[in-house]
Amino acid sequence: MDKFYYSVYGPLIEKFIDLKKSLGYKYQGGSLVLVRFDRLAVLRDEPEVGITKELAQTWGTKDPNETDSTWYIRIEIVKQFSLFLCHLGYTSYIARLPKFNCSYVPYIFSEQQICALFSACDKLQLNICSSRSIVFIVPALFRLLYSTGVRISEALSLLYDDVHLQERYLILRSCKNGRDRLIPISDSLAEVLMDYLKYRDYYNGLKGNGSGHLFISREGRPCAIQTAYVWFRKILRKAGIPHGGKGLGPRLHDLRHTFSVHTLSKMATGGLDLYYSLPILSAYLGHKSISATEKYVRLTADMYPSIIENSNKLCPYLYPELLTPCDHETN
Structure with missing residues (x-):
């Protein structure tokens, strides 16, 4: 195995990373x-x-050119490493984290905008001259992202054999928290994926004996995240949805946020109390704790205030009023 750490801290850094991975973290960025x-x-x-x-x-x-979030994260990582060293008996200084106020608020698409996105996807035309084009996967990919709330990395990592359309479920492997998970899918999404697979298999000469990644280019290569993002920007323009520029969104990840808010809304409208719906949504999204899911209560309240008002009448102590907390979280 290649050696990446050469200082006196090298062996202990490797132990620290092994510990993180044993706890379920991929820890590539760290x-x-x-x-x-x-x-x-x-x-x-x-x-x-x-x-x-x-x-x-x-x-x-x-x-000089470092963003506040990058600065904060790298200090946090070395602070954790310092705590690890102290636990092992090595006296280390524990740095104080800088104040970090994130101004980013997730973009929640309206149901009308989602319909416009799908309509724009369906009107795309395949350029027969480009063997690397992924245009034919776009309608199915974006419907999958919105219908399940999976991360774009999870969607593009899906393997053909992990898609079980007759049983209506997908298997996501090596997710953000280092765990595999199984998620059910709707009948309508299953039909979309069935249509996509017929074209995918026939075009690539597989004819029902598919293998490899689910979402591939015309020449059979897996789709890259950056390529998916480029098409997302194109679809936004075609759907008449403005984009604020780099770092301002909407982002592909906002389809996950939108799924969560719309799901909470539908569960609440259907009579399921938010007290019970949060754990369900948290497990489906693959969050390690409900605290990572609670932010969607405020986002749901912003779009559907009557839902939260009705919930507060039943149990006002469960959901206190939230002002405007930071939502830079990318869960």
Whole structure:
């Protein structure tokens, strides 16, 4: 295995990452941050294990072109590593996290906008000259994202053998939290995927003996996230939905947020109390805790205030009024 860590902290960084992975985290981003921290330790020729205040402050200096969120995350990761070192008996300075106020609010599509998106998808035309085009997967892919709330990475990682349309479920493997999960799908989504698979298999010469990834280009290659995003921007334009520019959205991930809000709304409208619906939605989304799902209560209240008002009449102590908390969360 290639060695990535060369400082005195190297072996302990590897143990720390192994611990994170054993707890279910993929920790790819964290590993890259710690590679950078290891390089700083090498440049400073740190003689022994134990993060000093000076080292922590040097690490915590914000780069000129660094975003607030990136700055905050890398300080948080090394803070966790410091706590790990202290637990092992190495005295290390525990840095204070900087104040970070996120201004991003998830974009929740209206039901009319979702219909417009799907209509725009269905009007796309296949360019027969491009073997790398993914245009034929777009209608099914975007319907899957909205109908299930799965992350775009999870959707594009789906394998042909993990799609069980007769039984109406999908198997998602190696998700964000390091766990596989099984999710049921609706009859209408199953029909969409059946139609897509007929075309996919016939075009690629598989004729019912499909294999590999579910969403592939005309030449059989898996679709990349960036490619899906490019088509998402095209569909937004065709649907007449404005985009605020880089970092302002709507984003592909907002289809997941929209699914969650619309699902809460439908469950509440159907008579299911939010107290019971939150755990159901949390498990379906693959969240580790209900706290990661609670933000959708406020988003639902913004779009459907009468639902929350009716819930508060039944149990006002369960859902206190939320002002405007940060929603940079990408769960």
